Amino acid sequence: MTADTPGWETVVGLEVHCELRTATKLFCGCPNRFGQEPNTQICPVCTGQPGSLPVLNRMAVEMAMRIGLALHCRIEPSIFHRKNYFYPDMPKDYQVSQYDQPINIDGWLELPSGGRIGIERAHLEEDTGKITHVGGAGRIHDASHSLIDYNRAGVPLVEIVSRPDIRSAAQARDYVAELRSILVATGASDGKMEEGSLRVDANVSVRPRGSTEFGTRAEIKNVNSLRSLVRAIEYEAARQIGVLSDGGRVTLETRHWDEAGGRTTSGRTKEQSEDYRYFPEPDLVPVAPDAAWLGRVEAAMPVLPAARRSRLAQATGAPGEDIAVLVETGLDELVLAAVAAGADARTAVNRATNEVAGALETGTPPPPATFARLVKMETEGALTATQAKTVLADMLRDGGEPEELARQRGFEALASDALADAVSAVIEANPAEWERFKAGEAKVAGFFVGQVMKATRGNADGGAVTAELRRRAGI
Template identity: 65%
Template sequence: MSDSATSLEGWEVVVGLEVHAELATRTKLFSGSLNQFGGEPNTNIDPVSLGLPGSLPVLNRQAVELAMRVGLALHCTVQPSVFARKNYFYPDMPKDYQISQYEEPINVDGWLELPSGRRIGIERAHLEEDTGKTTHVGGSGRIHEAGYSLVDYNRAGVPLIEIVGRPDIRSADEARAYVSELRAILVAIGASDGKMEEGSLRVDCNVSVRRRGDTDYGTRCEIKNVNSLRSLGRALDYEAARQVDLLESGEKVTQETRHWNEEEGRTHSLRSKEEAFDYRYFPEPDLVTLDPDSAWIDAVRESLPALPAERRHALAERAGVEPAEVAVIVERGLDALCIDAIGAGADPARVITHAEHNLAVEGAAGLDAAAFAALVGMETGGELTATQAKQVLAEMVDTGADPKSIADARGFEAMDTGELEAIVDGLIADNPDQWHKLCEGDQKLTGFFVGQVMKATQGQADGKVVNRLLQQKKDG
């Protein structure tokens, strides 16, 4: 049906994401079994997570603390909240309801700032318990043809925070940036390990399209089973194109849940039973109100580390660039190093360039800022070419040695212009045809001469100086 050739010209994609993140507690939300990924089936279970009659849930204080960390990091208001039963019949929840928060969630009304500077609204971020894991066996492997199911309750009762974003996202790229930023925040504040591949971060997407300029939202579909940032982008692109196809051919979008199939690269309707789910929420009588006092909320707020957006702004301001330009550096945790190096007098532009292009390696964050600044100083002072500086930097990360001794050991020194000029003159004399063509305007040959100079100097010549010399020779 849809293919990648579908043009979204004239259409606007509207996306709202619901992200479930498993909180990094030691034990479950309402009982003392371990919250642990990958154990033998049904080895982290207890009467509460099995829903045995007479068992009672008791709220894990650390899960509440982590939920508050998430809420405050997303600029939400932390408010008194009430747990509710979400009733449904499915074997992944043995008590036939999931304990969640419904009308009164713990965190409301926040926002998240993307590296681009755009803010995406957060409607709420509430606590709930995870479900058990069902494995379908037999049949063709497709759910509706399965012979039977096997259930593992290790995950049942693991604390989740469900972060409900407002429909403020306008493209697949922006959706990826949102999830990536959210994951970075969750990891930075120690709330979750954020591993999509282990299912500790799960994303459901609400997607609709509308004509550019329209203010009403179109009919949306919910996409499930998106298990990586890559799938997220693909699924959104596919789904937007599918909806535009339908609307352009005069059909309607049906509100429904659709399943992303990674192999086929398409979404398909889940063909669930006709009746809509009716969860019959009501307040959970086994749990009392959660009402953190302001002292606790303030203490949690105080304990939050600097978050990625804040760090981007701090470095950008110091380096005199836009926050979006230092997003990668902050992601790699190199921002403190850069700020310290700039503080030690290093040229900000060179610091940013090195951090972005030459420090994408393990251990780079451990680099000594003063040594980094000294290296940049040698480069801007003309003692090292850009290429040499890059090589010295790599060795500094590997060995921790100081830049001066590395440069000396490698015999790097600024090659003076007179020496270079002699080499250039020699090359012109040895290659008269090429030189003639270059002078006639064949710019490709600039590369040839620069290459020859680099060869003759074993890469120690400064490319910019060589170019300047060649230009002078042509003009002269």
């Protein structure tokens, strides 16, 4: 069986946990920082000491509001609940979360490929501590004991719950990729799935194609990358189709994605474990952003990926694939700056998608205005394509100004003025040939290019010379 077995439809709803990029935790002033020495970022509040009291972090609320606005949610007065359970990842034996009155409800996300995925809610809650199982190769049941680091306990999260509107593994990937871009754009998240600052649980079910009722779902946990998400959903959908095709029933349960084994394995059944005895957190009062606060947050919202894509498409006319890459990598600003400076759009897109995007892991992109100057130099023929790529590589590696780097590499003779001067001199010296060129004798262009090359000791760009000749001849 595979997930795309004819006659079956996959139905997916996703829960994405997003750690907020605040300076401090949700209810105390401990730093919210990844990768610190274990248990060095803890205090009486986040370790649940008797008598300690939580106070809500204003910035966390504001980031949650930004996320809500970006996902077209309604922002509502909200309260916090205690979710009670016995597991040592929270020293308090409960997690503070929003339950029946979350801050953001009822929104949607538009996929780059078109189509909207409904957002049921996006609520605030605190993250839990990190448990390491010792012995038994890290597996919980074979471990001899466990060690706990509470640095993450109390870190603010927004959990974004989609409606079950997703119909394939590929669409689930597109949803998470777009959601990640949006979260990064709002400044609420660093989007790092590999560090666990963005974590995904997938509710997967299948049903006969054409059916309007949902099948019984399984919740897949431990999905830590977009690639795992696709594999886990495809595996799980195929498994369920197999079970149902054999006349069996799907169990409502939690399943774990086993990356190495490429399969999901059964966890606990949901019926037994979902009694969390939620009750309103008596130590926290309601949070209800007033119109003035909401207005300030709204006014400070950045341009979101969907709008950035259409803006870039309009400015450059580049293909959708390039547009998507540029916006996702945040390089659209570079291209827009170059186009605004009068550089050729196609050249700007090419340099950004090929050279800059390709070097993001190892280099630092130049500031938009600096990038714009480089592309403009290439557009005007001051640099050949090869020379521009060389200078850009220098900029990505060491930083610096394109004019200066070009000079250091001996590309300085190619300033656009120099090119124009060389063309003028050659035209003046060869009036008869110029008349023939103007009359439309295209092959004379080769003669002029050769002359300009000679005059510039081979440093001119043939294409730029031809363009300059055509411009002057008005053809």
